[in-house]
Amino acid sequence: MKNRMTSMTKASKDNLGTILMLVAAFVIVEILRAAGLVNAHMDGMLVPICVYATMAVSLNLVVGILGELSLGHAGFMCVGAFASAFFSKCFENSMGVFPRFLLAILIGGIVAGIFGFLIGIPVLRLNGDYLAIVTLAFGEIIKNLVNVLYVGRDSAGLHFSIKDQASLGLMEDGEMIIAGPQGITGTPFNSNFVVGFLILLISTIVVLNLINSREGRAIMAIRDNRIAAGSVGIPITRYKMFAFTLSAVIAGCAGALYSHNLSSLIATPARFGYNMSILFLVFVVLGGIGSTRGSIIAAVILTLIPEVLRFMADYRMLIYAIILIVMMIVNWNPKSRAFIQAHSVGKIFGKKKTAKSGKEGA
Amino acid sequence: MKRMKQFAALVMTAALTAGMASSAVFADGTFKLGAIGPLTGAAANYGTAVVNGAQIAVDEINAAGGINGVQIEYKGEDDELDNEKSVNAYNTLKDWGMQILVGSVTSGCSIAVSEKTKADNMFQLTPSGSAKDCTNYDNVFRVCFSDPNQGMASAKYMGEHGLATKVGIIYDSSDVYSAGIEATFEEEAANQGIEIAVKEAFTADNNVDFSSQLQKCMDAGVELVFLPIYYTQAGAILQQAAMLGFQPEWFGCDGLDGMLDMDNFNKELAEGVMLLTPFAADAEDELTQNFVAAYTEAYGVTPNQFAADAYDAIYAIKAACEQAGATPDMSVSDLCEALKTAMTEIEITGLTGTITWTADGEPDKSPKAVQIQDGAYVSMQ
Incomplete structure (x- = not known):
């Protein structure tokens, strides 16, 4: 995606700020780790934080930039997680760690992208809340589908079943790869903070560059006024498909990162269910719909809060809810918004500029 | 706002005190x-x-x-x-x-x-x-x-005590515990000469109405229904079976423990239910x-x-x-x-x-x- 602007605009300065923020955070954390100042608890949180921040970037693309509501992003993450873990289990002994993990991430992204594309074909042609309804169903279907899927491997090759383990008819040397509700056990532990950070950084750069490109301006024009965008010749469905599929690919990569961080991958209602999708939506809404940087910050904070509050034992969920409400009020109350906007002139200026150049680009 | 601050401070102090009290410091x-x-x-x-x-x-x-x-x-x-x-x-x-x-x-x-x-x-x-x-x-x-161990033990117990030869199973296919027991039970049942006439699954999203599963067990005329599930669903199954007038033998694993303490559960329904459990709260030993x-x-x-x-x-x-x-x-x-x-x-x-x-x-x-x-x-x- 070529940046067409000749001089450094406010928008690209803003983007550079976001990327610098990520890099600075990475460098600080790495220094702290090298100095031995990060305890095991926080160290273990680093990869999950990258996963959730990437999910926030992914969902922000759909909700904030494209202006459609997706309530099934956990489903895409689930697809990516299972596809990549399946690949890694199959090729664990026949490939080196680096090429296999790289391929696993790509496969996670591609498979999730294919699902996003297939869902988009009928739904994104429609106008209205249909995407929300369909993605909601998609997330639930994927969760249940994974729970009845049995895949095993023996010397004769792969065996599939959606009934039970016994009907696979595995030979003596066989091993289960996906065991229905037990999911995938023993995925190699490859994720680390550097990989997680790179996935987050690349996703962020891709999304930010997209926003400031010809395509991005077209996508935002569709969000702002579908009829006007259509009347100037923007192929609406094509751009919507493009943004939605890209979002699914990013979610799939985050899923791959997630599945290679735990040795037991299970699709439970709490994990990869409706609640998870809503959690991602909360990241985006709290971070400010349309703001990639805000979404990342919200994801990091909301992932850390329940863990940091562990010393409060049973009260932490109560406190978590209170913090959510307070953040929502501070973020969306007209007065506090006015205050925030009055103190960040650059942000509002940058947004106007983007919208304007969006029309020019189209 | 001031009140809220006070409340927050109160909660924080209470939580901190509670946290400290529970981790009383012992000598090193x-x-x-x-x-x-x-x-x-x-x-x-x-x-x-x-x-x-x-x-x-x-x-x-x-x-x-x-x-x-x-x-x-x-x-x-x-x-x-x-x-x-x-x-x-x-x-x-x-x-x-x-x-x-x-x-x-x-x-x-x-x-x-x-x-x-x-x-x-x-x-x-x-x-x-x-x-x-x-x-x-x-x-x-x-x-x-272990789950396989329980499935195996259940089938063996049924076989050795001649409880039934025609068995139906109702289990939760989305649950690791239930699916794990079911798989080994099925394997061992074959060795024990037990015929599994009906095998019906439900999932965590669909665990309230069991009438179709029970109807199938009834139609097949099973003598015993094996329930490798948790007590909440088992209680519902017993209730619905009673409404259908279906009275087989019931057999479960340790997941059924706790059924008698369920709220609003008619204990008479559980009469005669057999279960394998490592622990019974009303055991007589000291x-x-x-x-x-x-x-x-x-x-x-x-x-x-x-x-x-x-x-x-x-x-x-x-x-x-x-x-x-x-x-x-x-x-x-x-x-x-x-x-x-x-x-x-x-x-x-x-x-x-x-x-x-x-x-x-x-x-x-x-x-x-x-x-x-x-x-x-x-x-x-």
Whole structure:
């Protein structure tokens, strides 16, 4: 995606700020780790934080930039997680760690992208809340589908079943790869903070560059006024498909990162269910719909809060809810918004500029 | 706003005080035991039972002078029934200085955490992680029966006691525990000459109406219905079967334990239900009665098998530490090596029976078959 602007605009300065923020955070954390100042608890949180921040970037693309509501992003993450873990289990002994993990991430992204594309074909042609309804169903279907899927491997090759383990008819040397509700056990532990950070950084750069490109301006024009965008010749469905599929690919990569961080991958209602999708939506809404940087910050904070509050034992969920409400009020109350906007002139200026150049680009 | 601040300050102070009170400081040289389980969310009653059951054992041991004269410090952390949160909880406990882990409560979490305990070479004893893969590593042991073990034992019991030859199964295909038992039951049933006439599944999203599953069992004319599920669904099944006028024999596993304490449940429906369980709260022996009394007094509810497993887990650790002559100044890894060997040498008589362990982490104890008669468990032979 070529940046067409000749001089450094406010928008690209803003983007550079976001990327610098990520890099600075990475460098600080790495220094702290090298100095031995990060305890095991926080160290273990680093990869999950990258996963959730990437999910926030992914969902922000759909909700904030494209202006459609997706309530099934956990489903895409689930697809990516299972596809990549399946690949890694199959090729664990026949490939080196680096090429296999790289391929696993790509496969996670591609498979999730294919699902996003297939869902988009009928739904994104429609106008209205249909995407929300369909993605909601998609997330639930994927969760249940994974729970009845049995895949095993023996010397004769792969065996599939959606009934039970016994009907696979595995030979003596066989091993289960996906065991229905037990999911995938023993995925190699490859994720680390550097990989997680790179996935987050690349996703962020891709999304930010997209926003400031010809395509991005077209996508935002569709969000702002579908009829006007259509009347100037923007192929609406094509751009919507493009943004939605890209979002699914990013979610799939985050899923791959997630599945290679735990040795037991299970699709439970709490994990990869409706609640998870809503959690991602909360990241985006709290971070400010349309703001990639805000979404990342919200994801990091909301992932850390329940863990940091562990010393409060049973009260932490109560406190978590209170913090959510307070953040929502501070973020969306007209007065506090006015205050925030009055103190960040650059942000509002940058947004106007983007919208304007969006029309020019189209 | 000021009020809110005051309230927040109050909550914070209260929480801090509570946190400090529970981790009372002992003289240096204590064994630090950690437990992980779902303390909030849908499975909170399992996690809470484990944490509380272990607490009772710890209090008893500390009151009696500790392990080889060394006191135990104990702390439970919440994992919300989530693998990732379970690893977070493990890391939190590690920062706290945990030397031995009792957990996690559920299978998936236990497997996820075992990857970490393996890397740190920390001794892990899960009270209730029953899936086969929980004890894949040599540093992990468990107190409960494994799922395959329960399925096998159920089929054998039915075969040996000639309970039925034509059996129906209703199980939860989305649940690790249920699907795990079902798979081995099916295998062993063939060896025992039991015909599985009907096999019907339900899922976590669809576990309220069982009429179609029951109707199929009725049409096939099964003599016995095997229920390798948890008691909430089993209660619903019994109720709906009564409405249909379907009266087969019922047989379940330890998941059915707790059925009699369900709210709004007509105990007459459970008459004659047979179940394999390692623990019955109304058993006559002194150990069980003392435990039930202490637990009921402390927490206001009757303990279930999860609490009993956790209680036995703590006593198993005590026995293993004494056997190995472990001292709290040993490193986590040395302690693990010592306990690994000691676990295979000890025999404890706990709430869930007399237990010995094999080197691959499996407990060796005999399941107790009980039948519900007049609203209470009666041992079967």
